[in-house]
Amino acid sequence: MSGYSESIRVLSMILGSQIWPTIAKPCVLIWCSSKTTKSLTKAPIISCKMATNGKHKAERIAVVTGANKGIGFETVRQLGFEGITVVLTARDEKRGIEAKSLLHQMGLSDRVVFHQLDVLDPLSIQSLADFVKDRFGRLDILVNNAGASGLVVDEERLRALNIDPTDWLAGKVVNLIEGVIKHNYEKAQECLNTNYYGVKRVTEALLPLLQLSPAGARIVNVSSLRSELKRIPSESIRNELGDIENLTEEKVDAILKRFLHDFKENALEANGWPLMLPAYSMSKVTLNAYTRILAKKYNNMYVNCVHPGFVNTDINWHTGTLTLEEGAAGPVKLALIPDGGPTGCYFDRTEVADF
Numbered sequence: 001m002s003g004y005s006e007s008i009r010v011l012s013m014i015l016g017s018q019i020w021p022t023i024a025k026p027c028v029l030i031w032c033s034s035k036t037t038k039s040l041t042k043a044p045i046i047s048c049k050m051a052t053n054g055k056h057k058a059e060r061i062a063v064v065t066g067a068n069k070g071i072g073f074e075t076v077r078q079l080g081f082e083g084i085t086v087v088l089t090a091r092d093e094k095r096g097i098e099a100k101s102l103l104h105q106m107g108l109s110d111r112v113v114f115h116q117l118d119v120l121d122p123l124s125i126q127s128l129a130d131f132v133k134d135r136f137g138r139l140d141i142l143v144n145n146a147g148a149s150g151l152v153v154d155e156e157r158l159r160a161l162n163i164d165p166t167d168w169l170a171g172k173v174v175n176l177i178e179g180v181i182k183h184n185y186e187k188a189q190e191c192l193n194t195n196y197y198g199v200k201r202v203t204e205a206l207l208p209l210l211q212l213s214p215a216g217a218r219i220v221n222v223s224s225l226r227s228e229l230k231r232i233p234s235e236s237i238r239n240e241l242g243d244i245e246n247l248t249e250e251k252v253d254a255i256l257k258r259f260l261h262d263f264k265e266n267a268l269e270a271n272g273w274p275l276m277l278p279a280y281s282m283s284k285v286t287l288n289a290y291t292r293i294l295a296k297k298y299n300n301m302y303v304n305c306v307h308p309g310f311v312n313t314d315i316n317w318h319t320g321t322l323t324l325e326e327g328a329a330g331p332v333k334l335a336l337i338p339d340g341g342p343t344g345c346y347f348d349r350t351e352v353a354d355f
Contacts, residue, residue: 059083061086061087061138062079062087062143063086063141063143063206064087064089064143065143065146066089066145066146067088067145068098068099069095069099070324071145071327071328071331072088072145073324074324074328075145076112077106077328079141079332080111081107081111082332082336083111084111084141084335085113086113087115087128087131088113088115089114089115089116089117090114090117097114100113100114115127115131119146119199119201120193129206129208137209138213139206139212139213140213140215140217140218141219141335142202142219142220144202144219144220144222145222148191148194148195149277149280150183150188150280150283151182151187151279151280181277183278183279185264187279188260188279189260191279192282192283195280195283196256196286199287210301211298215339216301216339217302218303218335218337219304220331221304221305221306223291223307223346224284224307225348226274226276226277226281226285227287227355229242231276231285232272232273232285233272233275234273237273241285241289244296247289249290252286252293255286256282258271259273263278291304291305292344295343299343302334304342304344305347306349307348307349308328308330309322309326309349329349329350330347330350333347334347
């Protein structure tokens with residue numbers, strides 16, 4: 001068995017284990033505002049904290065975006081079988097209704113409802129918020145899963161390359177995929193608008209309902225391995241995005257504006273931006289930054305981001321090695337964090353990791 005396969009096997013074995021007691025210590029940080037924790041003289045890079053809230057009510061309400069297929073669909077399924085009432089959302093109404101019907105056939109007819117959502121459309125987002133308010137009166141869990149790759153791909157040629165998964169994960173395929181995976185400015189804009197600004201729009205529209213959650217809402221932002229700061233060549237950009245004490249949404253917006261300018265001017269390499277899936281990478285790096293900003297601002301909530309693993313889905317053209325069930329394990333764990341659990345953290349699957 002290869003080292004990679006063995007790693008996947010071991011990770012799969014621990015998916016069902018309770019991880020929260022093992023991560024409490026590294027999540028207590030200098031900027032932690034929780035009254036039950038103490039600041040450390042030297043804080044780890046992770047920069048998350050522990051939150052405290054009251055007990056759950058018997059019924060909890062969740063929204064999962066981009067949930068007609070893939071990790072989103074599996075997240076809805078797992079949450080439904082945990083007794084959560086889930087609003088499955090999808091941009092395509094027909095596909096969303098078909099997904100809801102399939103889940104009903106699996107035994108979740110009393111747990112899953114559907115509402116259309118296009119994260120690029122403010123009217124669609126407001127319609128969802130109105131629906132949740134009118135039907136449920138509050139929201140307990142938000143899983144921001146909807147995403148776009150920001151790429152134009154020749155899938156047939158990509159499959160023919162038969163790239164080793166370890167090379168994908170290590171970012172060693174930039175030259176190999178040249179001409180097979182193409183970037184353009186319009187796709188880059190779409191990617192950022194979906195993966196970063198779309199998440200912001202949906203979250204902000206639902207925040208009034210999330211704040212009504214009696215036990216403290218759980219917000220889960222589905223991120224990527226490409227989100228890790230170490231993958232940005234420029235030290236100054238890494239430092240800007242890693243400075244959680246001074247990071248603001250306005251500063252993140254300014255960074256993305258610079259990125260798009262350099263993308264348009266073909267100056268990504270010269271100015272130290274990621275070259276491996278550049279727009280997708282920056283959309284997820286800034287999503288992580290937004291997660292940390294939210295966690296600081298709303299200390300009565302649990303706001304975390306998660307790399308679900310290299311899962312076999314549309315967004316990676318089915319080159320991934322993990323099953324949907326394995327990929328949804330991280331988002332579901334974070335959606336169901338016990339009271340007093342971590343917030344402001346980045347998870348690599350089900351384990352807390354450095355940003």
